[in-house]
Amino acid sequence: MYKIGNIYFIAAVAVIGGALFGFDISSMSAIISTQPYLCQFNQLGHNEKGLCLGPTNDVQGGITAAMPGGSWLGALCSGFVSDTFGRKRSIQIGSVIWIIGSVIVCASVNIPMLVVGRIINGFSVGICSAQVPVYISEIALPSKRGRLVGFQQWAITWGILIMFFICYGCSFMKGTAAFRVPWGLQAIPAALLFLGLVFLPESPRWLCKKDRWDEAKDVLTLVHGKGNPNSPWVHREMQEIREMVEFERANADVSYFELFKPNMINRTSIGVFTQIWSQLTGMNVMMYYITYVFTMAGLADGSENAVLLPSGIQFVINVVMTIPALLWMDRWGRRPTLLVGAFFMCLWLCVNAGLFAVYSRPARPGEFTSPAESMAITGAPAKAVIASTYLFVASFAPTWGPVSWTYPPELYPLRLRGKAVALCTSANWAFNFALAYFVPPAFANITWKTYVIFATFCAAMFIHVFFMFPETANKPLEEVEEIFDDTKPGAIKYIGTPAWKTRNTRNLTLKQEHNDTLSSEEKIGLEEHAHKETTGR
Known part of the structure; x- marks a missing residue:
């Protein structure tokens, strides 16, 4: 069968698996505040204005968290699926599961049916989100690997943006069609993903294995x-x-237990915490519940649809600000990108916490439809909250967004890569699940202090990255092993080269990829230079 070899086309098709996650984020964000949804899944009755109040805070948290809960299980299983059937085939399996889940979600008539459909959708996203980065990492050139794997995050942002505005348009429909139409349309990209993968090659490293x-x-x-x-x-x-x-x-024998042996535990913890920290930034919480934040900032203006359009602006920012990472992430390196992102996200979260703490007042009875909308802020401070929220998104999009998907597949040897990335991604979804469930009650009970919690996490991740996360940009996957080799002079036992001594080897990698006529002396020189660049000595 005809196979397409253009690496950019391969990545563009594969990352549709990431877009599925984006569709879910924005479909929930745009729908949870609309009357058709609130009335269909109503548990709290009606307010003084006769409007449906929808599910309780705990139940809404559970509905939202059902998808990442299923993703956690799917990510754990994806290692076995990928190692058995191949990287490409595992993504195709995920696309079929997504179609099944979307049909159930679209047809949901009650909360249990909705939760089951979202769990199935999540299982699909868990498989795709874990194995798409592995597939691209194993097929891409080192100098393009960051950019191409970063396409996964860009696809997520496009999925968020496209589905959000589909939901915005459908919000003007009458009855349950307002949410059933966008939930049903989610199945189309999964079908395109399955068909597109038919014409793509399998991972060469998996084939060799x-x-x-x-x-x-x-x-x-x-x-x-x-x-x-x-x-x-x-x-x-x-x-x-x-x-x-x-x-x-x-x-070595291949099993999950090997990831926790002394010679692997360091990189296992780094990969797992890359995904955990990406959730503890609070970004996906912003995406799921942004309508709550903007309603408290006074953008609802008495209309259930009024808050959707300004909320959609942050999704546009998310798409646009991911582009710099795609262009220059391999030039920047992984470490500096993560450090800069953690610093600025901490800053904007602190700004929001301070603004709500000083200028907000408790919400009056009946003022908002959800108990999670527990504060009200107006005037210039409200505009500042909106601006700092946009700046937070602009800080996440070119940093932790793409790097959190690019970095883990670069850390592990071939025999463990599928299972290791599955474990890392499962950590992402475990914390996504916990935070999706946590935020509505958090806003209801501790109000602005919710921002303080996430700002503290951003400060902690800055310190962790500086001391423990080595640079892997532009290194062949087999060469990354040298960073963690603890037998070299100056290496730390079970850690290898200290993270702050590792360097980006962009120029060397470009020479290796594009100069096929190097003399033997030049090749020896490049190898010596590679050792120095890798170890920092």
């Missing part, structure tokens, strides 16, 4: 060699993969 060496070489020739099987880059990459596969087979 299964002793399908000729197929792996064909993939590398197609994607990296521009059709030339004798390309020195293809030959060198095949040799590196072969050496790694043979070494791993001779030295």
